[in-house]
Amino acid sequence: MRIVIVFLSFFLLISCDLFTSKEEKTQRLIESEIQSIDFNDLDQFPLFENCSEANSKENNKACFQETLLNHFSASLEGFEFILKKEILDTLYVDFLMDKKGEISVLDIENNAIVSEQIPEFDAIITNCLLTLPQASPALKRGIPVKAKFRVPIVLNTK
Numbered sequence: 023m024r025i026v027i028v029f030l031s032f033f034l035l036i037s038c039d040l041f042t043s044k045e046e047k048t049q050r051l052i053e054s055e056i057q058s059i060d061f062n063d064l065d066q067f068p069l070f071e072n073c074s075e076a077n078s079k080e081n082n083k084a085c086f087q088e089t090l091l092n093h094f095s096a097s098l099e100g101f102e103f104i105l106k107k108e109i110l111d112t113l114y115v116d117f118l119m120d121k122k123g124e125i126s127v128l129d130i131e132n133n134a135i136v137s138e139q140i141p142e143f144d145a146i147i148t149n150c151l152l153t154l155p156q157a158s159p160a161l162k163r164g165i166p167v168k169a170k171f172r173v174p175i176v177l178n179t180k
Contacts, residue, residue, distance in 0.1 A: 064169060066161040068119050070154075090154070090173060097150040105139045108179045115173045117151055121166040123159045125151050128170065136177065147175070 073085035160169040
């Protein structure tokens with residue numbers, strides 16, 4: 023008799039899940055998946071033509087950063103700034119790469135000395151970003167996503 027009672031109790035505990043609808047199970051599964059996703063981390067950084075998709079995440083990040091750095095260096099190389107005072111400062115450029123790989127400038131953190139001595143600096147930096155080679159967008163779980171980036175620009179005229 024005890025075996026029958028234990029068996030029935032066990033069956034009742036397990037069978038409760040049998041009455042749960044598929045929708046409820048699916049919803050619970052989706053909620054647990056969403057909680058496990060780190061939305062602040064990309065699975066793959068945007069890829070420029072010179073970066074290989076077969077590389078590791080770290081190598082793709084390095085290639086993305088190197089391409090940005092080389093493009094900024096090449097773009098700013100052609101400008102000759104005439105300054106009244108020496109500048110040693112780091113400015114930050116925030117930009118967004120959308121799901122199509124298109125770039126828009128969000129903010130250029132500037133200071134009064136740079137604004138005074140190089141009034142066209144923001145326009146030059148914006149143009150530099152907008153003339154980047156076309157890139158494929160960042161990916162999260164294989165889906166193109168928009169991603170925000172911050173690039174430091176060190177000004178050293180000493």
